[in-house]
Amino acid sequence: MKSVVLPDYNKNVLRAMLSLKITDLEIPELKDDEVLIKTSASVCNPSDIAFIQGVYNIVKPVPAIPGFEGAGEIVKEGKNVSGLIGKKVSAFVQSNSSGTWSEYFVAKTTDIIVLDNNMPDEQSACFTVNPFTAYGMFEKARQLQTPAIIQNASGSQVATFLRKMAEEEGMLMIDIVRKEETAKTLRDEGAKHVLVESDENFDDQLKQISYQLKPHMAFDAVGGPLSGKIYNALAPHSEMMVYGGLSNKPMSELNVMGAIFHNKIVSGFNLIDWKSGLKANEFESISHSLQKKFIDGIYKTKIDKTVDIDNIIKGLKSYLGNMSAGKLLVKP
Ligand SMILES: NC(=O)c1ccc[n+]([C@@H]2O[C@H](COP(=O)([O-])OP(=O)(O)OC[C@H]3O[C@@H](n4cnc5c(N)ncnc54)[C@H](OP(=O)(O)O)[C@@H]3O)[C@@H](O)[C@H]2O)c1
Incomplete structure (x- = not known):
């Protein structure tokens, strides 16, 4: 799979960005409670920028695949998972071994939101965090x-x-x-x-x-x-x-x-922490009502640019130049 790889952290954001490499990696093996997602799009958030600088509260062993948030389709299930193949999902992934700036990524079932089929594709890539x-x-x-x-x-x-x-x-x-x-x-x-x-x-x-x-x-x-x-x-x-x-x-x-x-x-x-403090089914109900607002066009994440994975550095420079213009989406 084609992935963005961060060789090392660098507090200087420009150097951190320029160090990113596009690399062909093996598709990872799944643990029992995980799924493999074929990425439709992933997003760049301020936390990703802090991550590549090594100043975020998640520090993965390097080299690492950046990207905490993305969307796609489940193409493979771990032993303890069933019935999810083909589902469209949005995910938030903070594990050491996976990242969303990649053609495929791995997520635990607790880190995915199974989406309504009418959820707009690009909005799905940035649905799990900000809303x-x-x-x-x-x-x-x-x-x-x-x-x-x-x-x-x-x-x-x-x-x-x-x-x-x-x-x-x-x-x-x-x-x-x-x-x-x-x-x-x-x-x-x-x-x-x-x-x-x-x-x-x-x-x-x-x-x-x-x-x-x-x-x-x-x-x-x-x-x-x-x-x-x-x-x-x-x-x-x-x-x-x-x-x-x-x-x-x-x-x-x-x-x-x-x-x-x-x-x-x-x-x-x-x-x-907020999510883990919710009662059973409360998250599902909130997710359902938020998705409805996206489907009805009442809520919308502003997307400024979409780049393919090979142009990640160009995309990141543009995002950092004017973050208020909207999100950067990365497509494999
Ligand atoms: N605590 C949580 O659970 C949680 C969850 C999600 C997000 N967040 C945080 O929420 C914030 C917004 O995230 P987002 O994804 O909505 O951002 P975003 O859409 O990517 O936009 C970033 C915004 O931050 C502004 N900005 C950047 N550096 C700034 C500075 N030094 N002083 C003032 N404004 C600055 C940018 O303004 P310019 O256009 O002027 O650059 C832009 O409006 C981030 O800090 C993110 O880490 C926290």
């Missing part, structure tokens, strides 16, 4: 019944789902982005309160809009001093949920008075 992340995080906003939410990295796909969910619940969203062009795109798409982090009046704008809209919930994917600015702008009795560290900087500048006197909490979100 569920947004869904799981948004539950907290719903519980808090917050009138408004602050989020950053608002051009991302998770943020786009969160904005849609907020709209469905009649909650207002204060969106923070780092580039004016992303702000323009979001405004053109209907976002009402978009702030650009680098604006000289950003701090005042954030304070003012938060004073007006009274957000009790924030979603932080960036870290660094922006975490503190958002935390400090939240109304009393609020929660800032951290789910990404895109700036690679520690959270800073959080006002201690907020925690002591205003009951402001900082929490973290991790999709895998």
Whole structure:
């Protein structure tokens, strides 16, 4: 099978990308509870970029096949699996020996979602991670019944789902982005309160809009001093949920008075932990309702480019140049 291979980790993202090799490998043998998937498409997420740099919480022995998420058709079953051959699935794979940037990949049955046949193919490749992340995080906003939410990295796909969910619940969203062009795109798409982090009046704008809209919930994917600015702008009795560290900087500048006197909490979100805390059949039911929204065209992951596996480096460069433009899909 044709696979992308990472020979070694490199903190320098450009060097890590340029080191990727396209290699012909043997199709792996299956363990009893695994399936072999013929990839239709896989995706590149920020976690994949952190992975090739060696700064993600999953570190596989190298050489390794990158790619945590993808979709395809089951073509072979392990001894303890039956009835899945020919099924269209979406998968999230973090095992040492497999990766989705490959013509075939191996997944445990617990890591796959068997899809409705009407699920659009390209959307399937990026279905297992971001829609569920947004869904799981948004539950907290719903519980808090917050009138408004602050989020950053608002051009991302998770943020786009969160904005849609907020709209469905009649909650207002204060969106923070780092580039004016992303702000323009979001405004053109209907976002009402978009702030650009680098604006000289950003701090005042954030304070003012938060004073007006009274957000009790924030979603932080960036870290660094922006975490503190958002935390400090939240109304009393609020929660800032951290789910990404895109700036690679520690959270800073959080006002201690907020925690002591205003009951402001900082929490973290991790999709895998959230999923493992669900009751039996709850995940299936959420997956079913999310798939319906994709099939009906209500939810959609923005796809910017699709490249074949031989052009992975070109594709990654383009994704890193403008992540808010949409996802990079890789086809074998
Ligand atoms: N905790 C979990 O369980 C979980 C699950 C899924 C995703 N995540 C996290 O969610 C975040 C978004 O993921 P995604 O797949 O939705 O992203 P995506 O669609 O690929 O887009 C990435 C976004 O991050 C922005 N960005 C990158 N570096 C930034 C920085 N230093 N400061 C501010 N913005 C920056 C990009 O803006 P530009 O266009 O300006 O580059 C772009 O809007 C990531 O941090 C990811 O790791 C967490």
